[in-house]
Amino acid sequence: MRSLYLGIAAATALALSTAAGAAVSVNSGTVVGLNNPDPSAAGSIQTVGNVTTVNFGQNAVDNPDFSAAFTLHNDVAGLYTAIVGTSDFNNVIFDSASLGGNPFHSTASDGSQLRLDQVFLGVGDYMFALTGHTAAGAEGGSFTGNITIRPAVPEPGTWALMILGFGAMGMTLRRRRRTALAQLA
Secondary structure (H helix, E strand, O other): OHHHHHHHHHHHHHHHOOOOOOOEEEEEEEEEOOOOOOOOOOOOEEEEOOEEEEEEEEOOOOOOEEEEEEEEEEOOOEEEEEEEEOOOOOOEEEEEEEEOOEEOEEOOOOOOEEEEEEEEEOOEEEEEEEEEEEOOOOOOOOEEEEEEEEEOOOOHHHHHHHHHHHHHHHHHHHHHHHHHHHHHO
16 A cells, blocks of 8 residues: 555655756857847747757848858757748748758648758757748848647656556456455355
8 A cells, every 4th residue: 555655645646747858059150041039049949848949030031042151059859840921921931941851841832831840959059040932023021930849748747647557457357356365265
């Protein structure tokens, strides 16, 4: 009985603990062509719970072609999702984007939004690169985007429920075995 109480206490402590957020930074030395928000500037990297978001953008893109790049460093392996979009649909068109060599795909027929679906990336440095152009005759435009990093391991609450489930199954099997032995005697 004592071990049951210890197991419940351990599972409760695990369920109430918080998951470690990814320690993410952007190397400001490799930020090229980005401003407002600059991904290396204070406040551009936000962690809420165990999800980290890196915001970036460019207010005045070069005519007719533009490119942007920065290096993202992550201390915790995770599932990465990313999206790049523009509200200037008629002027800014994205040609390509990649994170760590993983290409984005277009989610809008007009080229105004690119997305990278969940890709697992380990601990290390990853280059984000983006290219695009402005529409013929356009006087420039702007774009914003973000990279969202989620942990690849289950959260503590998930582990706690799994441990409690195994414990309950073990107790059920143990009770059934005692009943069967009593009937044989």
